[in-house]
Amino acid sequence: MPFTSLVARLPFPSAAVQRAVGIAAVLAQALIGVTGSIVRVTGSGLGCPTWPQCVAGSLVPKHDSGIDALNQWIEFGNRLLTGVVIIVAAIAVVTAWRVQIDHPGRKRLVKLAWTMPGGVVLQAVVGGLTVLAKLEWWTVAIHFLATTPLVWLAVLLLRAFHEGDEPARPLVPAAGRTILVLLAAVMWLVLAAGTTVTGAGPHSGDINTHRLDAPVETLAQVHGGLLVLYLLLLAVFGLQLLRVGAPKSLWRRYTVVWVVAVAQGGLGSLQYALGVPEAMVSFHVLGAMAVIVATASLWTGSRDRGPVTSLTAAPRELTAA
Template sequence: MKFFEPLFRPFAAWLRPLALASLVANVALIVTGAAVRLTDSGLGCPTWPRCTDESYTTTAAMGVHGVIEFGNRLLTFVLVGLAVACFFGALGHKPRRRSLIWLSVAVGFGIPMQGVVGGITVLTHLNPWVVGLHFLLSIALITVAYAFWRRIDEGDGAPAPLVPAPIRALGLLTTLASLSVVAVGVIVTGSGPHSGDRGAKRNGLDPAAISQVHADLVFLLVGLSVALWFALRAVQAPPAAVRAALTLVVVELAQGLIGFVQYFTHLPVILVAAHMLGAGLVWTATLAVLWSLRERPVLSPTAAATTAPAQEPVPAA
């Protein structure tokens, strides 16, 4: 491995910007996916892994829909490139940390898995449940990419709480509510008119009824987030935690406003796209709150030595 260290060193020097770029690109994948669906370009490339039966790239005969769908596929290569760069950076990071390496590997393997699910959506003619899984995989990738980015500046000590246990429980409850809002929002999308292709099936659920469930969960999430913000201020939590909670509330209110406006204006594509971007931002802001409630201290060499397992004595010859 030492032979390759000069190769890894430049990536290690830029590891934090690379990790942030990977996170941003995974959020951007939601937006490009929305563009595919909202322009009815979901079958712009009607097969997979090729774009047509004869070509891996779009053709002039496929028009703008082929360009949009193929452009979304190309973003996968950008994500893979960033994941490889982050992996090299994790290998070159000093001190080398196994946690960073494994997180970079998780991001790297998640991207082709996302591509395969995207291919299945095409092969199943945009089945709404498969399309929903495609979106939820993006949420999972954002989670891992965010963890990788934040772990760069942390130590490898055991997580130490920064707030009392009831506040941490409220933070976990808020996180579960946020994930529920995202998941039900996916189901709402599967019942709505923007299927990605005019001939694609919908999930058969009543859009009004499932939208009401989604709205109820949004109210619950906003209430929990506001309560968490007040609770953090009451216990004089670290300023970073208070700011993270306030940011989450602001992002949720903006996302909720977009959601209500798009519903009552019959889902104009520009607002639907903004709402999908907002879903990624709400989840990222939720992760920021969760991260701010604890810290991982840097282990000193002495502490690391005392926590290492004792070696068996070597018998005398």
């Protein structure tokens, strides 16, 4: 393939470059979720009321459109950031591809890398449908939730750059693996419940947007209750780590999850007590992204795929063969 030959001419990415690309993928996927919340709390969700154009007849904001210029540029800026995320995703693919050229066994790494641009394109389409649906609360919820697996996959990609390709060897017993699956599932339930609180709350993205007709207090209690369940599962998982004498690296990841999850719960409670101020909404979304990253990191740290063999270029004679 001509493009493969072109990629093969690129310098082999060092261990530092591979790590930097993985971190950039995680940050880019998480950041787009946070900036989306900024669009919502500033009432800029329909600053660009159509898609893929911003306003009818123009891809960029027009000051004579009858829409506040600041709202236009906030929403348009979020759309531009999607382009940056796609660039980062493309760099991840090229980096993984270049690694695989020297190390053909790294197929899993390339597959994970391809989820980045594929997911961003899908997310952009979902975002466009959200705009065309005039920010109906459930479309906004789907738009946010579509971001969360991309953040998770980006963490897996970061890990894949620095692990081998052997079959996964669990570092926790079968009961611990089951609890970890439940922990991840409940995490997404917490996130989904959070979108219902948002759907019924004061920050709709546009003053004319329909809201979820349900008591915010009840929805917030469900959201908080699921977080408590998440923490209980996390505590039980810790008992499993004690049982097997887990390595220090796994304990560090476990500790980070506790710190992030408890901080996120405290922030959510404070946010609710203060009447959901705009700035705290975006910080809470940032905290949600941190919980996803920490939980995914715990997930990847709970198994071992053997030593990484692709941090340096393969000997020339092997690549030539």
